[in-house]
Amino acid sequence: MERQGKVQDAWIVGGHTFSSRLLMGTGKYQDAETMVGAVLASGAQIVTVALRRMGRIPQEDDMLGPLGEMKGITLMPNTSGARNATEAIRAARLGRELCGSPFVKVEIHPNPHHLMPDPIETFEAAKVLAAEGFVVMPYMPADPVLAKRLEDVGCASLMPLGSAIGSGHGLATAEMLRLILRHARIPVIVDAGLRSPSEAAAALEMGCDAVLVNSAVAASGDPIAMAAAFAQAVGAGRVAHRAGLMPRGGGTALATSPLTAFLSVEDA
Amino acid sequence: MNLVVNGEAYVAKQPESVAALLEEMGIGGRPVVVVLNDEVVPPSSRIACRLREGDCVELFRLVGGG
Numbered sequence: 001m002e003r004q005g006k007v008q009d010a011w012i013v014g015g016h017t018f019s020s021r022l023l024m025g026t027g028k029y030q031d032a033e034t035m036v037g038a039v040l041a042s043g044a045q046i047v048t049v050a051l052r053r054m055g056r057i058p059q060e061d062d063m064l065g066p067l068g069e070m071k072g073i074t075l076m077p078n079t080s081g082a083r084n085a086t087e088a089i090r091a092a093r094l095g096r097e098l099c100g101s102p103f104v105k106v107e108i109h110p111n112p113h114h115l116m117p118d119p120i121e122t123f124e125a126a127k128v129l130a131a132e133g134f135v136v137m138p139y140m141p142a143d144p145v146l147a148k149r150l151e152d153v154g155c156a157s158l159m160p161l162g163s164a165i166g167s168g169h170g171l172a173t174a175e176m177l178r179l180i181l182r183h184a185r186i187p188v189i190v191d192a193g194l195r196s197p198s199e200a201a202a203a204l205e206m207g208c209d210a211v212l213v214n215s216a217v218a219a220s221g222d223p224i225a226m227a228a229a230f231a232q233a234v235g236a237g238r239v240a241h242r243a244g245l246m247p248r249g250g251g252t253a254l255a256t257s258p259l260t261a262f263l264s265v266e267d268a
Numbered sequence: 269m270n271l272v273v274n275g276e277a278y279v280a281k282q283p284e285s286v287a288a289l290l291e292e293m294g295i296g297g298r299p300v301v302v303v304l305n306d307e308v309v310p311p312s313s314r315i316a317c318r319l320r321e322g323d324c325v326e327l328f329r330l331v332g333g334g
Contacts, residue, residue, distance in 0.1 A: 025334030031283025214334030
């Protein structure tokens with residue numbers, strides 16, 4: 001019998017193999033020490049970063065310096081701040097220069113009120129970047145039609161939102177995620193909206209390959225402890241998915257113990 | 269020499285190369301991407317890459333993000 005701790009359950013995205021199914025963002029942390037502690041506690045192997053023009057006065061706190069030196073961590077620059085495909089493509093190319101990583105999280109959300117991803121611009125950027133050899137991970141609406149189109153142009157994964165970025169509304173898109181999962185042939189990663197580890201576990205239970213969290217950890221009371229909690233939840237959800245959940249009852253109870261009175265004879 | 273750095277006017281004192289500009293700005297050893305007139309200047313070319321009057325320089329770095 002395979003022991004739980006020894007389950008070989010890697011997943012592959014864009015030809016790269018990972019064991020951790022928890023991806024971490026690095027925004028919103030109070031300080032670099034907490035961020036690095038949370039990333040370590042999470043066991044994440046893919047970590048997102050953003051790209052910005054430098055201010056005229058150089059800032060001393062280089063938050064991401066320690067991350068770049070950590071072994072086993074792949075930096076995935078995002079294209080946040082891009083309002084259209086042209087800007088996202090430019091951001092992706094600059095991010096590749098800085099990170100030396102082919103991974104890019106394509107993220108185009110022109111409306112600061114709801115931060116919903118622009119499906120048309122996202123598709124256009126993904127098409128160009130995939131053709132250039134990027135490992136394209138698009139942040140996208142939970143739309144199975146768009147998912148198929150993004151897969152067809154060579155995206156390495158799909159990253160549908162659970163709910164709005166930073167909202168903590170969890171898996172509001174659960175039914176659409178199930179439709180995406182039914183047909184996807186590339187990894188599906190729930191990105192955005194999660195608040196609690198139980199939601200991450202639910203995403204993995206339903207068959208998602210991984211989740212990406214940032215605010216849920218960074219804005220929690222104890223980010224390092226919360227990162228560890230998410231890691232456990234993701235692990236539990238994945239093992240549960242592989243095990244297969246029991247069928248739902250048809251509206252009636254089904255006893256787990258024999259229904260005879262305890263003074264009756266066994267097997268009577 | 270008058271340059272435009274990250275969209276703002278900048279008068280450089282030692283502007284002979286991209287590398288010298290970064291040193292002057294105090295960001296010599298830091299991980300940045302340099303874009304000169306819309307072209308990326310890779311780190312290996314920064315010493316050899318000369319600046320000219322009116323050049324437009326953009327500097328990007330990684331920050332925390334989700």
